[in-house]
Amino acid sequence: MIQKTCLYDNHVKHNAKIVEFGGFLMPLEYTDITSEHLAVRNDAGVFDCSHMGEILVTGKDTLSFLNYLVTCNVKEAKAMKMTYGLLLYENGTVVDDLMVYKINDEKCMLVVNASNTDKDYEYILANKKDYDVKIENQSNDYGQLALQGPSSLSQLQKLTSYNLSELKYSYFDYIKLDGKDFIISRSGYTGSDGFEIYGSPIDIIELFEKLYNNGVQLCGLGCRDTLRFEAAMPLYGHEINDQVTPLEAGLSFGVSLEKGDFIGRDVLLKQKEQGLTKKLVGIELLERGIARGGYELYKDDEKIGEITTGYMIPNTNKVYALGYVKIEYSKIGEEISVLIRNRKVKAKIRNKKFLNKEYAR
Amino acid sequence: MFKVLENLKYSKTHEWVSVSDGVGTVGITDFAQHSLGTIVYVEGYEPGEEVSQGGECGAVESVKAASDIMAPVSGEVLEVNEEVLNNPELLNDDPYTNWILKIKLSDEDELNALLDAKDYEKEQK
Numbered sequence: 021m022i023q024k025t026c027l028y029d030n031h032v033k034h035n036a037k038i039v040e041f042g043g044f045l046m047p048l049e050y051t052d053i054t055s056e057h058l059a060v061r062n063d064a065g066v067f068d069c070s071h072m073g074e075i076l077v078t079g080k081d082t083l084s085f086l087n088y089l090v091t092c093n094v095k096e097a098k099a100m101k102m103t104y105g106l107l108l109y110e111n112g113t114v115v116d117d118l119m120v121y122k123i124n125d126e127k128c129m130l131v132v133n134a135s136n137t138d139k140d141y142e143y144i145l146a147n148k149k150d151y152d153v154k155i156e157n158q159s160n161d162y163g164q165l166a167l168q169g170p171s172s173l174s175q176l177q178k179l180t181s182y183n184l185s186e187l188k189y190s191y192f193d194y195i196k197l198d199g200k201d202f203i204i205s206r207s208g209y210t211g212s213d214g215f216e217i218y219g220s221p222i223d224i225i226e227l228f229e230k231l232y233n234n235g236v237q238l239c240g241l242g243c244r245d246t247l248r249f250e251a252a253m254p255l256y257g258h259e260i261n262d263q264v265t266p267l268e269a270g271l272s273f274g275v276s277l278e279k280g281d282f283i284g285r286d287v288l289l290k291q292k293e294q295g296l297t298k299k300l301v302g303i304e305l306l307e308r309g310i311a312r313g314g315y316e317l318y319k320d321d322e323k324i325g326e327i328t329t330g331y332m333i334p335n336t337n338k339v340y341a342l343g344y345v346k347i348e349y350s351k352i353g354e355e356i357s358v359l360i361r362n363r364k365v366k367a368k369i370r371n372k373k374f375l376n377k378e379y380a381r
Numbered sequence: 382m383f384k385v386l387e388n389l390k391y392s393k394t395h396e397w398v399s400v401s402d403g404v405g406t407v408g409i410t411d412f413a414q415h416s417l418g419t420i421v422y423v424e425g426y427e428p429g430e431e432v433s434q435g436g437e438c439g440a441v442e443s444v445k446a447a448s449d450i451m452a453p454v455s456g457e458v459l460e461v462n463e464e465v466l467n468n469p470e471l472l473n474d475d476p477y478t479n480w481i482l483k484i485k486l487s488d489e490d491e492l493n494a495l496l497d498a499k500d501y502e503k504e505q506k
Contacts, residue, residue: 052419053444242445310422310442332421334444361440361449 025070026163026221034238042135044071047240057246057334059237060210064169066231067239073137074162075130079153082126093276097122102190102205104274108284112265116140133256163224168214211251211375249329252372258328267291270300299350302372303341309365311341316359324349340374384411386477391501398453405454408480412505417443420469425461425482434491456487
């Protein structure tokens with residue numbers, strides 16, 4: 021069944037080109053990807069993220085359960101702060117990546133990818149064991165917006181007396197906007213400063229229109245992908261899936277091997293000890309062409325890997341890609357080639373820092 | 382509605398061709414450029430290469446996606462429009478003035494398999 025978010029009618033009203041994504045009808049673009057991308061980098065843009073899943077975990081074993089379930093250390097995390105983590109299979113590959121919003125020691129909200137919400141929920145229930153926790157899929161109760169870009173702070177500040185500059189990166193709070201209740205975190209998936217905002221569907225619709233009327237660019241999934249790619253953030257189904265581990269994907273910052281047992285830990289420990297056989301790298305094209313997800317990578321005649329995502333960065337001539345290569349060809353500066361329409365195009369391995377992030381972590 | 386020019390022949394895959402003295406000038410239609418969005422990359426087969434009707438003769442890419450250009454006629458590529466290769470957004474500005482390839486037709490009868498303006502207009506619906 022294809023679902024609609026609470027903002028579907030608004031997307032149509034604002035002339036969005038609609039596509040199906042993760043089981044939802046979502047806006048691909050309202051104007052065009054390039055201008056929406058630039059609005060986020062230079063000013064402010066708002067995204068409908070209501071398709072994402074919210075799973076609430078409550079109860080006295082919340083922290084020990086989550087520490088067993090996900091890769092990050094939820095016990096050690098500060099309250100009212102979000103932490104990036106992954107949900108793994110026993111073999112160490114990825115079920116999904118997620119954000120853990122730690123409200124207190126007995127209440128955490130997991131924010132997961134839209135296309136994985138049902139799968140994650142089932143997986144979490146199946147691994148509940150004897151932990152004293154309650155697990156609720158609250159995805160339909162929440163609407164979510166992401167307000168992103170350097171002007172996000174001033175735009176949102178117009179709507180609240182809460183001093184938003186005090187809300188530091190990756191922290192969240194209960195905040196009133198024009199008298200309505202929201203959960204707001206200083207965070208995002210674009211590499212620019214911004215906020216992620218959770219509220220009731222009706223309040224989210226009102227906020228969306230308010231931001232639009234205040235001059236915030238409406239942004240679709242098209243630029244959401246170019247922005248997260250430029251910031252080298254992984255997307256489930258591309259950089260991560262059930263064929264790779266977080267270590268291969270370069271996501272060890274989201275994995276605490278020291279915190280004790282969690283699902284998939286044994287495999288990661290072994291992998292760390294024995295060394296990786298492949299890893300995710302940044303790639304820069306040295307000749308004309310655009311490298312896209314799924315294109316093969318070669319060293320001379322040997323196939324050494326595949327692109328996961330690639331773009332010409334909007335408004336530049338730079339063509340970058342992320343992709344997996346065999347470990348022996350993963351050194352920065354290594355010259356390789358990308359097979360584009362049966363033609364080998366020269367490329368080289370580079371770091372994944374395509375974007376200089378201009379906000380303080 | 383998207384712009385369709387009276388005097389051109391069209392393929393169902395949204396290329397146009399205009400033939401004069403056995404040479405076909407080939408581009409993509411207004412419908413095609415609009416569906417793709419901002420075009421950021423164009424490539425065509427090199428002069429001297431043979432292409433066949435309905436087969437690939439180049440590619441056009443937007444930010445989001447790559448899409449093949451199918452040759453509306455068979456023959457030898459005579460020329461690629463370097464100006465368009467270097468300024469792909471010209472295809473968004475005016476896809477009918479900014480042609481992509483010139484092809485020396487090997488069989489003018491193939492033109493009968495293409496659509497005229499009126500039929501192509503129906504294709505877009």
